[in-house]
Amino acid sequence: MRALLAPLWAQSNLNLYMVLSSLLIHILGLTSTIFVMLVYGRYLAHGIDSTLYTLAMGALIGIGIEILLRRARYKIAAALCAAESRKLSEKVSHVLLNARSGALQSHLNSPDIGGGTTSWLERIGQAVSPQPILALLDMPFALLLLGVLFLLSWELALCALFVVCVLLIFLGVSVHRIKAVTEHHQLAQGQFNSLLKNTELTEVVRINNAQDWLAQRLSDDSGESRVSKHALQLQQEKIQSQVRSATMFMSVVIISIGAALSVHGDLNFGLLIGANILSARLIVLISQPIQQVPTWLNAIESFKNVEAFLDLPEETQRGTKLPTYLGKLSFKQVMFSYPNAPLMVYENLNFELEEGECLMVTGSNGKGKTTLARLITGLVQPMRGSISIDGVELRQVNARWWREQLVYLPQDPDLLPGTLRENMSLIDSSIDDAQILAALHRVQLGGWIEQHPEGLDMIIQQRGRNLALGIRRRIAFARALLTQGQLVVVDEPLEGLDKEGISMMQRVLGELEKEKRTLIVISQFTQPLKAGAKYINLDERHVMQISSAHPKATSGSLEKGALV
């Protein structure tokens, strides 16, 4: 809660101004009460018109100043809230861009996080906004009104206090109920939203004739979400109706007791009306922040999520940068499992590669080939054991520097929204068009780019999914080659490639090997190996050792020939 009220102590000078202006606003708020009392006491008693004009003018000036002060206070609060929201979203963006990928994915994929960073920030933004903040700032001034009411009539002040206490008890019960309803609503809404996202997979739905199935799920989940929303609205309406009833009840109590006091000569009529106005304002000041409770509950839950998110471990940016990386890589007793996954991916993985050596990694689907590439690239970290490069623990190494040492072709590469040029020079903005075109020629995309009307200015859409798979993989390979890294990791290098693409891949990998780069070729097909290449079969689940044996090629890879 303290964090949600951060704008209240963000900048002491502005906050002091807000507090002082609130004090003035509430003093000026007494204008109408004083006006009524004076009209009754002076004008009605003596009937002098100029007294009425003066009083009316004074009241109008008071109200005018109050309006101006409220407006200025609102603007300051809005600026402070916007600054706090900006700070928070910058922190969240920083974590999104720098947290360890594995930790980030498992956190965001967890079922009970309710929405994701955008909806967290949206809910927090609703609470960290001027209206709820000012309502809270105004609340203590209820004591000022109560004090003035005591000065006017202690009997009426006690009555008002009684009504306020009754109202607070009722509101307390409603707030308690609304807490449970809000939690349920957030959960139901989260499920509905995640299902809605799946409807974006329209082709899968159509190909599998899954319209009825999805429509039923959507209807069930939207029903659940609707029911919980109605329950929430009902509770909100209950709070508002309690406030309305309390206002009317307060009026009846004040007028009745006040009338009785007037009859006995203990209170004049002007005081009675003034007390009635004050008590109505009292209810407003007390109830305003309480009506914001659903917004705060929403935000508190989201804030807890954001706090856990901000605690995610970041990639090592301050770690060691080796003067040069020779290309050695070693895995020692590496154990790895994805968070919350029932099975270990590896229990004890060992291998060592010297500079310029070649390793072939194979294994059936799901045996951890891609995971091995993710461990090498530092996207995920081992639970036990060590990965070292040139004898230095990978954990200690600066993550950005390490990525510059890698030529990594993922199995399912993505491109980022932007131009092709921007995509090709992500790792180093000084890469020029000539270098990009040379890389594209190297993967035999020279003709393709020359024929394209926009050339390197072509806009990449849908993470590159609008491009043919083979083209996207070649672009990703060309982009990876631009790092000139010493360690080459290619995951299913032949996937999606045509005959020409396959011979390109064989040629380029051969060139890289001749350049003495260390090569890791990951493929579910046991490629015919070059003599001397090391080999790991991840199907052998126990201790996995390098073997120089020449595995038989599977039928899927026979015609493709040796990769390197």
Ligand SMILES: Nc1ncnc2c1ncn2[C@@H]1O[C@H](COP(=O)(O)OP(=O)(O)OP(=O)(O)O)[C@@H](O)[C@H]1O
């Ligand atoms: N992000 C993830 N969270 C949880 N489990 C995962 C995640 N990614 C992969 N896995 C699991 O880890 C295991 C190894 O997956 P991996 O993708 O490394 O296998 P693979 O050998 O590359 O498979 P394929 O041949 O199909 O590409 C699988 O059981 C998979 O379900």
